[in-house]
Amino acid sequence: MKHLSRFLLVSLFFLGLTTVQAQDENNPWAVGIGVNAVDFYPVGEDAPQGGMFDEYFNFGDHYNILPSVSRVTLGRYVGAGFSVQLAGSVNRIDKFGDERRDDLSYYGADGAIRYSFKNLINEEGWFDPYLGIGGGYTWIDDDGQGSVNGTLGFDFWLTDNIAFNIQSTYKDGLGDTDLDHFQHSAGFKLAFGGKDTDGDGIFDKNDDCPETPGLAEFNGCPDSDGDGIQDSEDDCPNEAGLAEFNGCPDTDSDGIPDPQDDCPTEAGLKSLNGCPDADGDGIKDSEDDCPEEAGPASNNGCPFEDRDGDGVLDKDDQCPDVAGTKANNGCPEVTVEVINELNEYSKTILFDLNKSSIRKESYDALESISEIMDEYPSTIFHIEGHTDSQGRDAYNLKLSKERAASVKNYLIEKANISADRVTSEGYGEAKPIATNKTAAGRQQNRRVEVSLEKNRDKE
Structure with a gap:
């Protein structure tokens, strides 16, 4: 029980620290859980231990593995690929090289500085190898010893902030107790801590519009109508338009943007605020009773004509080319x-x-x-x-x-x-x-x- 209390004390100690591992500057914090295996054999010692890296993967004969979550980590990104990490682990030792021991308790508390090679390989990639150096302290039953540690590991990023992690650490003991060993681990880690208020995938510190979802090309600012002009510079942010009209459309392509066009769906003239004048009489078609025939404004744009000679002027004649009656608006009546x-x-x-x-x-x-x-x-x-x-x-x-x-x-x-x-x-x-x-x-x-x-x- 005293050893379990010691482990809980160590865990609370490093969980309370603030300088820990991270993925990058946007997700600066990372926590991890996993399993660990302790191997006393391939450390370059005499029997019952072997030479350095001898039978490195002989997990059946030499690995001590606790079949449960047995390792936790906490880390923070420092910058330029460097991060710091604290780890706590627990295990049961019954294999000391080729010897068998009586179910000894194992506790470890370690700290390391790590360098990630991910940005050198592919900044956007999923493969993230790293090296680490640091130190720690290991207890095996009542014996304890400090160590200098060297680590090689790999993070495989499954999503933007979840990774599968494997690593191997060599712990070179500093005291008289012969506790040199390898500790291998595998597990998952979660990177977090980046603030993205609007949830657009662009962290607030890089987002010019941190409270409104936007696009990376506009530093996190939106382009609601998708016309390539961000809303803050778009006079018509909800309608796709042209840069020459500050983001406003010109539906009828008459060179007059829709907000200034009285007839936005019909090509027209600037002099008539974008409205057409089909007969060229200076009266826009919507106010011209005879839009296809030039006529004076005094006659509402209609000529004073009666082409069919039925006594009904063309402007009032529903059938201007067929003689009819006034009673039938200039159209012939059926007899x-x-x-x-x-x-x-x-x-x-x-x-x-x-x-x-x-x-x-x-x-x-x-x-x-x-x-x-x-x-x-x-x-x-x-x-x-x-x-x-x-x-x-x-x-x-x-x-x-x-x-x-x-x-x-x-x-x-x-x-x-x-x-x-x-x-x-x-x-x-x-x-x-x-x-x-x-x-x-x-x-x-x-x-x-x-x-x-x-x-x-x-x-």
Whole structure:
């Protein structure tokens, strides 16, 4: 028990010191735990010991190993590759060279100065060999002796601050007691102590923006929009931009940065704060009622013209190239005769039996319908689908809707009629135009009709 107390006293002693081992100046502190093996054989003595380094790796015959955590270290980085370390170890001795002893207790307290070759090999690498010199004191039962120590070791860095460590230390005893021996160890160490307030991997002492995560290229300062200009020098830190505009974008590439551009998505003129003037009349398009035609400001940028001669000036004419009526904003109005003509064509539209697919022989009629619709660009046409009374009501309604939709889709997709100018609906058997009691009447009731829905008002 007295030996255990001695070991605890030594451990508390070096754990309370401040000059200890480290990885580097950013993580100056390091702690380690591991196992140790004590070997009295290869020390250059007479029997029962062998010559120096003789049977150095004969761990089966000569190594004394305690099967538990038996060594702790504490260290601090000094600078220029140098660090200092204190170590405490415990073991049980039953092999003294070729002799066997009676389970002696072993305690060691050691200090060393170490030099790491890592930066000479590869500063960013994982392989970290080192040499160390120092001294210590060893107790074996009641015998104690100081020693001069020499160490060769290797740290293998698994992460930025965790390493697997192996080392071998020769302890040359200074007293009369013959306690020269090798002590080998293996374990893990953790380097810590570097302060990185914002967690960006750049320690505060090297970080120009220590409280905001940033990039190494900007000494720890952020570039939120990733445009290569750090936020503190970026007039638009949340939008990727150009250096010539202090980090602000020029979305429309007109040479005017977006914050100063009234029309940032349309290339424009500096004289109009970045807004376009397509007709060159000095009025920006957003305020020009006729942006494609030059006109005076007094007429809101529109010329005083009436190209189609219908009495509606072009600036108010929704159909400036087709004569219409004032009531229809300069566009032609659909007459009863036109609707009748459309429905004469619609009567010839045929579908596959019990399907909504249009038969090819109906395509000419549909083209004629689309040509008439093109003559009335402001008019919305309604396609109606109807059936006779044979079959179930629900089925007839569904089929009429699908057939009306097929005609609508053909006019939009094949004849290029604007989708907002055609609507469709199916009415099933609800609107017969003849009796359903005869074959002739039912044939009339199975039909597609075109009607006039409404005229679009001028926007």
